[in-house]
Amino acid sequence: MADELGLMVKEGYELIAMFNLEDHFPLRFLDFNGVKRRCHKLSSKVRSVVGQIVKERRKAWDLSINGGNDFLAALLTLPKEDQLSDSDMNAVLWEMIFRGTDTVAILLEWIMARMVMHQDIQTEVQEEIDALIDHRSDRCVRDSDISNLTYLQAVVKEVLRMHPPGPLLSWARLATHDVYVGKSFIPAGTTAMVNMWAITHDPSIWKDPWTFRPKRFLEDDVAIMGSDLRLAPFGSGRRVCPGKTLGLATVHLWLAQLLHHFKWLPVTATEQVDLSETLRLSLEMKKPLTCRVVPRRAQHAA
Ligand code: HEM
Missing domain, CATH: 1.10.630.10 (Cytochrome P450)
Structure with a gap:
């Protein structure tokens, strides 16, 4: 998991640093250098990998296994109205x-x-x-x-x-x-x-x-x-x-x-x-x- 996250961070930094002509000519159908395609791919990977982390932790809470006291635990234990x-x-x-x-x-x-x-x-x-x-x-x-x-x-x-x-x-x-x-x-x-x-x-x-x-x-x-x-x-x-x-x-x-x-x-x-x-x-x-x-x-x- 840590390796996978590392690769995703690396991809994110590469994409953010790339010159993207579409920032200047925002035409939906253009995708110079495939930046848009790579961004979409990365964001669906983020949804799946990070979503899996949250899902597993939720399951642990439901099974009353100690869910730790880190940042994610703090988010998951917010009062219902702030969830x-x-x-x-x-x-x-x-x-x-x-x-x-x-x-x-x-x-x-x-x-x-x-x-x-x-x-x-x-x-x-x-x-x-x-x-x-x-x-x-x-x-x-x-x-x-x-x-x-x-x-x-x-x-x-x-x-x-x-x-x-x-x-x-x-x-x-x-x-x-x-x-x-x-x-x-x-x-x-x-x-x-x-x-x-x-x-x-x-x-x-x-x-x-x-x-x-x-x-x-x-x-x-x-x-x-x-x-x-x-x-x-x-x-x-x-x-x-x-x-x-x-x-x-x-x-x-x-x-x-x-x-x-x-x-x-x-x-x-x-x-x-x-x-x-x-x-x-x-x-x-x-x-x-x-x-x-x-x-x-x-x-x-x-
Ligand atoms: C020593 C380490 C760090 C340095 C030197 C640093 C520096 C910066 C700088 C210069 C900005 C931009 C501020 C601006 O544009 O006015 C920024 C934004 C940001 N940083 Fe850090 N940062 C550090 C650590 C962290 C950590 C540990 C986190 C999260 C856990 C974090 C999360 C963010 C986020 C989310 C933004 C974007 C905020 C926004 O755009 O509203 N940073 N950081």
Whole structure:
């Protein structure tokens, strides 16, 4: 099932990134490059696979088998008047799977790339975690530890600033009436996008924007959930990312655990991390990160 979902997400990302002439000439009978055909095929697969997940879980509830306490369980146990229709439930679950997987994976890959590049900063984060939980103990970092790991949080913020996974906010936001943004006149009907990447690299907003320096966020605690437009990696306003808290909590916890247990090193002493970017739906590393990983406990024992 996980493999099947993985392939479906991959297909979705490919389709979304494809140039589709029909977006500009919406003629029902045309289907350049077969995009429409592939979209229909994918959506019926989503209905069937995600629908099956819901069906199996419902059956478990009916048989009074513990249905878990995850997101789907929360949806299924909503009060009767708030229950979603099957098609709405499929849509919500698919949206979570589709939008919540690559963003988290891509952000973590950029963070690990930076950790491999900046060994001194990696060590500082590990020292912060060790001060809380000795890495030779069997205790793992937990969600409740994260609020005490301020430097780790600053590292995540700095990576979100330098490599925002969603660099263009609101792929298609329409001006419904004539408006001025600063001195620029935006006529009604204009499609606008916010270039978050340009804002987070603007030297008039950020001191030394090209320098990776997480400590800037210890000096100035910039909010990243959308209230401060200097850094809004999850967007802002009505269409802000609904998974921002879950996404950030996941990244913080996984990063803390990965750094607590392992040392992340370049493949060879001379190999440089390639930070070239490629923009698909998200801003990805052009060359996937390769590195060497050593368990810290073994390293300590040796
Ligand atoms: C760290 C990881 C994540 C980052 C950096 C991120 C970033 C973004 C950004 C920039 C947008 C567009 C906001 C806009 O256009 O103004 C967005 C939208 C969205 N995100 Fe996330 N996201 C992350 C994780 C997640 C997760 C975990 C989920 C779901 C579980 C999720 C679900 C969504 C959905 C459904 C939308 C579309 C909202 C809409 O169009 O109204 N995201 N995200």
